[in-house]
Amino acid sequence: MEEKLQRPHKNPGGTLQSMAWYALVAACIKLLLIPSYHSTDFEVHRNWLALTHSLPLSQWYSDETSPWTLDYPPFFAYFERFLSIFANLIDPTIVNLRQGLNYNSNTVIYFQRMTVIVSDLCLFFALYRLTAKLDSGKRNLIWVLVASSPGLFIVDHVHFQYNGFLLGILLLSLSFLEEGRDLMGGFVFAVLLCFKHLFAVAAPVYFVFLLSRFCRGGFLKGFGRVLVMGAVVALVFAAAFGPFVYYGQIQQVIHRMFPFGRGLCHAYWAPNFWVFYIILDKGLAFLLRNLGFNIQAPAASFTGGLVGDSSPFAILPSITPLTTFIMVVLAISPALIKACRNPRPEMITRWVAYAYTCGFIFGWHVHEKASLHFVIPLAIVAMQSLEDAKHYFLLSIVSSYSLFPLLFEAQEYPIKVLLLLLHSIVMWLAFSAHSTKNGVINATAPANKGRDFVIGWIGKIYLLGLLVVEIWGQFLHPYLLGSRFPFVPLMLISVYCAFGIMYSWVWQLKRIIRSS
Numbered sequence: 001m002e003e004k005l006q007r008p009h010k011n012p013g014g015t016l017q018s019m020a021w022y023a024l025v026a027a028c029i030k031l032l033l034i035p036s037y038h039s040t041d042f043e044v045h046r047n048w049l050a051l052t053h054s055l056p057l058s059q060w061y062s063d064e065t066s067p068w069t070l071d072y073p074p075f076f077a078y079f080e081r082f083l084s085i086f087a088n089l090i091d092p093t094i095v096n097l098r099q100g101l102n103y104n105s106n107t108v109i110y111f112q113r114m115t116v117i118v119s120d121l122c123l124f125f126a127l128y129r130l131t132a133k134l135d136s137g138k139r140n141l142i143w144v145l146v147a148s149s150p151g152l153f154i155v156d157h158v159h160f161q162y163n164g165f166l167l168g169i170l171l172l173s174l175s176f177l178e179e180g181r182d183l184m185g186g187f188v189f190a191v192l193l194c195f196k197h198l199f200a201v202a203a204p205v206y207f208v209f210l211l212s213r214f215c216r217g218g219f220l221k222g223f224g225r226v227l228v229m230g231a232v233v234a235l236v237f238a239a240a241f242g243p244f245v246y247y248g249q250i251q252q253v254i255h256r257m258f259p260f261g262r263g264l265c266h267a268y269w270a271p272n273f274w275v276f277y278i279i280l281d282k283g284l285a286f287l288l289r290n291l292g293f294n295i296q297a298p299a300a301s302f303t304g305g306l307v308g309d310s311s312p313f314a315i316l317p318s319i320t321p322l323t324t325f326i327m328v329v330l331a332i333s334p335a336l337i338k339a340c341r342n343p344r345p346e347m348i349t350r351w352v353a354y355a356y357t358c359g360f361i362f363g364w365h366v367h368e369k370a371s372l373h374f375v376i377p378l379a380i381v382a383m384q385s386l387e388d389a390k391h392y393f394l395l396s397i398v399s400s401y402s403l404f405p406l407l408f409e410a411q412e413y414p415i416k417v418l419l420l421l422l423h424s425i426v427m428w429l430a431f432s433a434h435s436t437k438n439g440v441i442n443a444t445a446p447a448n449k450g451r452d453f454v455i456g457w458i459g460k461i462y463l464l465g466l467l468v469v470e471i472w473g474q475f476l477h478p479y480l481l482g483s484r485f486p487f488v489p490l491m492l493i494s495v496y497c498a499f500g501i502m503y504s505w506v507w508q509l510k511r512i513i514r515s516s
C-alpha cells in the first residue's frame with residue numbers, strides 16, 4: 001500500500017499573524033540581497049516604469065526608445081504605471097524616458113528591489129488562503145518550503161523579476177478552486193493571464209476543469225453557467241486590452257507579446273527535452289562529417305550566447321512554434337482527461353503544476369526561470385503523500401541548481417551556493433521531522449521519526465552528480481582548459497539538469513494516470 005501523508009483537517013490555529021513572521025524572515029534575507037548583482041531585467045523594468053509614466057497609453061507598445069521594449073500584457077503595464085507614481089516621488093529621473101540606458105543610482109536600485117519585496121506579500125497571502133484548511137504541521141511546512149525557495153531568491157531578488165507576485169495570483173486562483181469557488185478561481189486566473197501570458201500553458205486545464213465542474217447540470221443550467229463564466233473572463237480581457245483596441249494598437253500588443261522570431265531555445269538552454277534534441281543533432285552532424293559526408297553547420301549557434309533565432313539544425317528537422325504547441329497539448333492531455341472525467345478540486349493544483357511542467361519540457365523559447373511555475377505549486381502537492389515529498393525534495397534542488405548560471409559574477413557565487421544548501425537542509429530536516437511509516441505527523445513524533453524519509457540510491461547518485469558538474473564547471477574546467485570551450489560548463493548544467501526535470505515530468509505523469 002502506498003505511503004500517504006496524514007489527511008488534512010480544519011485547524012484555525014494558523015493565523016495571518018504567523019504567516020507574517022515567515023514573510024518577515026524572508027524579507028530580511030531579501031533586504032540583505034539588495035546590493036547584489038542585477039541583470040538586464042532590472043533596466044527592462046526601469047524602462048517600463050519610464051515609458052508608462054512618460055508616454056500616453058497609445059504609445060506604450062510602440063515605443064522603441066530603449067531596446068527593452070514592453071512585451072508583457074496590459075495589466076502588467078498598468079502595474080508598472082502604478083509603481084511609476086511612487087518612483088516619480090522618490091526620484092523623477094527613474095521615470096525620465098530620456099535618461100538613457102542603465103540608470104542605476106542607489107535610489108532606483110532600492111526602489112525597484114523594494115517593489116519586489118512588497119509585491120511578494122501577494123504570494124504569502126495566497127499561501128495563507130491555500131493552506132488555511134490544513135493542519136498546522138503541513139501548513140508551516142509549506143510556508144517553509146516556499147519562503148526558503150532559492151529559485152525565488154535568485155530570480156526575483158538578485159537577478160530581478162516579479163515571479164513571486166505573479167505566482168501569488170496563480171496560487172490565489174488555485175485556493176478558490178480548491179474551495180469550490182470556481183467562478184472566482186476562473187476570474188483570478190484570467191487576471192493572471194493579463195499580467196503574464198506565459199501562464200496560459202495551464203489554460204486548457206482550467207478550461208476543462210471549469211467546463212466539467214462549474215458548467216455541469218442540465219442544458220439550460222450548464223449553458224447559463226458557460227455564459228456567466230465567459231462574461232467574467234471577457235470583462236477581464238476587455239479591461240486589459242480594451243483601451244489598446246480603442247487606440248488601434250492591439251496588433252502591436254500581440255506582436256510584442258508573441259515574438260516567435262526569437263527561436264526554439266534561449267541563449268542558455270533551459271534543461272528540457274530540446275537539450276537532448278540539440279545534442280543529438282550535433283552528435284549526428286559530428287559523426288557524419290567524420291565519415292566523409294558534407295554536413296554544413298547551421299548559421300545560428302546554440303552556444304554563441306545570442307538571443308536571436310537559434311532554430312536551424314544540421315541533421316534533424318527544424319522545430320516550429322506549432323510543433324511545440326502540439327507537443328505541449330499532447331503532453332497535457334492525460335491531465336485534461338482526468339479533469340474532464342472527475343474534476344476533483346483537491347487535484348487541481350497537481351494538474352496545473354503538471355501543465356506548467358509540460359510547457360517547460362516541450363515549449364518554445366523556454367527560459368530556465370519558468371521552472372518556478374511548477375516548482376512552487378508542487379510545494380503544496382508535496383503534502384499529499386510521502387512520495388510527493390521525496391519527489392519535491394529532488395526537483396527543488398535540481399531546478400534551483402539549474403538557475404545558477406543566472407548569477408555568473410564571482411561575488412554572487414557564495415550567495416547562490418548558500419541559498420541552495422540552506423534550502424536543502426531545511427527541506428531535509430522538515431520532511432524528516434514530519435515523516436513516519438504511515439505518513440506525516442503534526443505534533444508528537446514516534447521514536448523512529450524521519451527514518452522513512454529516505455532518498456533512494458539513484459537519487460543520491462544523481463544529487464552527487466550535481467556536485468561533480470559544479471566542481472568541473474567552476475574549478476576544473478578553468479584550470480585545465482582555460483578559456484577554451486567556454487560553453488561546456490553551461491551545456492553540462494543544462495544537460496544534467498534536463499535528466500532531473502524530465503524524470504520529474506515522467507513521475508508526475510505516472511501519478512496523474514494512476515490517480516482515481
